[in-house]
Amino acid sequence: xxxxxxxxxxxxxxxxxxxxxxxxxxxxxxxxxxxxxxxxxxxxxxxxxxxxxxxxxxxxxxxxxxxxxxxxxxxxxxxxxxxxxxxxxxxxxxxxxx
Amino acid sequence: xxxxxxxxxxxxxxxxxxxxxxxxxxxxxxxxxxxxxxxxxxxxxxxxxxxxxxxxxxxxxxxxxxxxxxxxxxxxxxxxxxxxxxxxxxxxxxxxxxxxxxxxxxxxxxxxxxxxxxxxxxxxxxxxxxxxxxxxxxxxxxxxxxxxxxxxxxxxxxxxxxxxxxxxxxxxxxxxxxxxxxxxxxxxxxxxxxxxxxxxxxxxxxxxxxxxxxxxxxxxxxxxxxxxxxxxxxxxxxxxxxxxxxxxxxxxxxxxxxxxxxxxxxxxxxxxxxxxxxxxxxxxxxxxxxxxxxxxxxxxxxxxxxxxxxxxxxxxxxxxxxxxxxxxxxxxxxxxxxxxxxxxxxxxxxxxxxxxxxxxxxxxxxxxxxxxxxxxxxxxxxxxxxxxxxxxxxxxxxx
Numbered sequence: 466x467x468x469x470x471x472x473x474x475x476x477x478x479x480x481x482x483x484x485x486x487x488x489x490x491x492x493x494x495x496x497x498x499x500x501x502x503x504x505x506x507x508x509x510x511x512x513x514x515x516x517x518x519x520x521x522x523x524x525x526x527x528x529x530x531x532x533x534x535x536x537x538x539x540x541x542x543x544x545x546x547x548x549x550x551x552x553x554x555x556x557x558x559x560x561x562x563x
Numbered sequence: 564x565x566x567x568x569x570x571x572x573x574x575x576x577x578x579x580x581x582x583x584x585x586x587x588x589x590x591x592x593x594x595x596x597x598x599x600x601x602x603x604x605x606x607x608x609x610x611x612x613x614x615x616x617x618x619x620x621x622x623x624x625x626x627x628x629x630x631x632x633x634x635x636x637x638x639x640x641x642x643x644x645x646x647x648x649x650x651x652x653x654x655x656x657x658x659x660x661x662x663x664x665x666x667x668x669x670x671x672x673x674x675x676x677x678x679x680x681x682x683x684x685x686x687x688x689x690x691x692x693x694x695x696x697x698x699x700x701x702x703x704x705x706x707x708x709x710x711x712x713x714x715x716x717x718x719x720x721x722x723x724x725x726x727x728x729x730x731x732x733x734x735x736x737x738x739x740x741x742x743x744x745x746x747x748x749x750x751x752x753x754x755x756x757x758x759x760x761x762x763x764x765x766x767x768x769x770x771x772x773x774x775x776x777x778x779x780x781x782x783x784x785x786x787x788x789x790x791x792x793x794x795x796x797x798x799x800x801x802x803x804x805x806x807x808x809x810x811x812x813x814x815x816x817x818x819x820x821x822x823x824x825x826x827x828x829x830x831x832x833x834x835x836x837x838x839x840x841x842x843x844x845x846x847x848x849x850x851x852x853x854x855x856x857x858x859x860x861x862x863x864x865x866x867x868x869x870x871x872x873x874x875x876x877x878x879x880x881x882x883x884x885x886x887x888x889x890x891x892x893x894x895x896x897x898x899x900x901x902x903x904x905x906x907x908x909x910x911x912x913x914x915x916x917x918x919x920x921x922x923x924x925x926x927x928x929x930x931x932x933x934x935x936x937x938x939x940x941x942x943x944x945x946x947x948x949x950x951x952x953x954x955x956x957x958x959x960x961x962x
Binding site for chain 2: 481482483504505506526527528541546547549550552553554557
C-alpha cells in the first residue's frame with residue numbers, strides 16, 4: 466500500500482511510502498502516474514478537484530482548494546487553504562514585514 | 564499491580580521526586596546548580612521565571628509541588644520577587660510533605676545557598692524516601708496525552724493508537740486527559756457529540772471557539788512549519804489527527820490547569836487563557852502543555868510525534884510514541900514505541916495500542932521511560948489568566 470484511503474467520503478489519499486516521479490499508484494482501481502515526488506504523510510487527490518472544493522480527510526472537512534487538481538496530484542499549500550486560520554511557514558514573518 | 568508511593572491525601576504516586584523550585588529567574592542558576600551537583604534522577608528542577616505575581620502560576624506551582632509523584636520540595640527564592648513563597652511552603656507542608664525554603668538574600672548569596680541547598684535536599688529526600696509504599700491499580704492512574712512535531716502520519720498511526728489506549732483505560736475506570744483546544748479547531752462539533760451532557764457539549768464548543776479567537780488575534784495557529792513539511796496543510800487537518808488521541812469514549816468534563824478530574828473518565832483540558840489575549844501565546848511549546856497535564860494530576864504522559872520530538876518532563880514520565888517509520892529509524896534512541904510499523908505493514912493499530920498500554924504499565928511500575936533514561940527533565944511555566952470552570956464543565960462533580 467503506498468496511498469491510503471482513510472474514510473470512504475475522503476477526496477484525498479495519504480501517501481504511506483515515499484513516491485518518486487513516474488511511480489504508479491492505484492487509486493480506486495485506476496493506475497495513476499505521479500508527476501512529482503511525494504513524501505510520506507503527504508496527500509494526493511483521489512479524483513479531479515476544482516477551486517473552492519472542500520477537501521475531505523478522515524471523513525471531515527480539512528480546508529478548501531485554491532487551484533484545481535487532477536487525480537494523483539499533490540494536494541498541499543500550493544493548491545489548498547485552511548477555512549479557519551492561515552497556515553504559517555518559516556518565511557511568513559519575512560513576507561509579512563517586507 | 565503498581566507499587567506506588569502513598570501520600571497523606573490518599574493519592575498515589577509512581578515516582579518519588581524531590582522538586583527544587585526557583586521562584587524567579589534570578590534564583591534559577593542557584594537552583595540548577597543544586598540539582599546538577601546532586602545529579603540524582605529523582606531530584607528535578609522546576610520553576611517560574613517572572614517577578615510579577617500571577618495566580619495561575621501560583622495555582623500550577625502548588626498543584627505540581629503537591630502532585631502524587633512528588634515526595635518533597637526545596638524552594639529557592641531570591642528574596643524580593645512577588646511569588647508567595649510562604650503560601651507555597653504552607654501548601655506543601657499541609658499536604659504532609661517535607662519542605663525547606665532557601666532565600667538567597669538571607670542565606671548569603673550564590674555559593675552559600677548552593678551549599679545550603681545540597682544539605683536541604685539531602686534532609687527532605689531522606690524523609691521522602693522513607694515514605695510508605697502502597698499497591699496501586701492501573702485504573703487509579705491519571706494519564707495525559709499530547710502530540711508534538713506532528714506530520715501526516717501522526718493522525719493515522721500513533722494518535723489513533725493512543726486513542727485505543729485511552730478507550731481501554733476509560734473502560735477500566737482510569738482517568739484520561741487530552742488537551743490543546745487550539746489543535747481541536749475544526750473538530751468542535753464532532754467532539755461535542757461525545758459530551759456526557761448537552762451543556763458540556765456547549766462548553767467544549769465554546770472552549771474551541773475561544774482558542775480560535777485567541778490564535779487569530781495573535782496571528783498564528785497552533786501549527787509549526789515542520790507540520791507542513793510533514794504533509795499537513797491546514798490547522799483543521801492537524802486538529803483531526805490530534806483529536807484521534809482522545810479515542811471514542813464519552814467526554815466526562817472540561818478541566819483547566821490545576822484542576823484534578825473529580826472522578827474517573829475522559830476529560831478535555833482547556834489550556835487557552837480566558838478573557839482577551841494577554842501574556843502572549845497560550846502555550847509557547849509542548850512542555851508548557853505537559854506541565855499543565857501534570858498540574859491536573861497526570862502520573863504520566865503519552866507523547867506522539869511524527870517529525871520527532873525528543874523532550875521528556877520533570878515530575879511525571881513521558882512515553883514517546885513515534886508515528887512516522889522514517890523518523891522512528893532516524894531517532895530510534897528517543898522513542899519508546901514505534902507506531903510507524905503500522906505503515907510498514909508490520910503491526911496493526913490494535914497491536915500498537917497494546918504495546919503502548921504495556922509500556923505505560925511498565926513505566927508506572929518504575930521502569931524509566933526512554934526520555935527519563937536520557938535525562939530529559941524539561942519544565943516551562945509562564946504567565947496566564949483563567950476563570951474557574953463553570954458548573955456545566957463537570958456534570959459528574961459530587962456524584
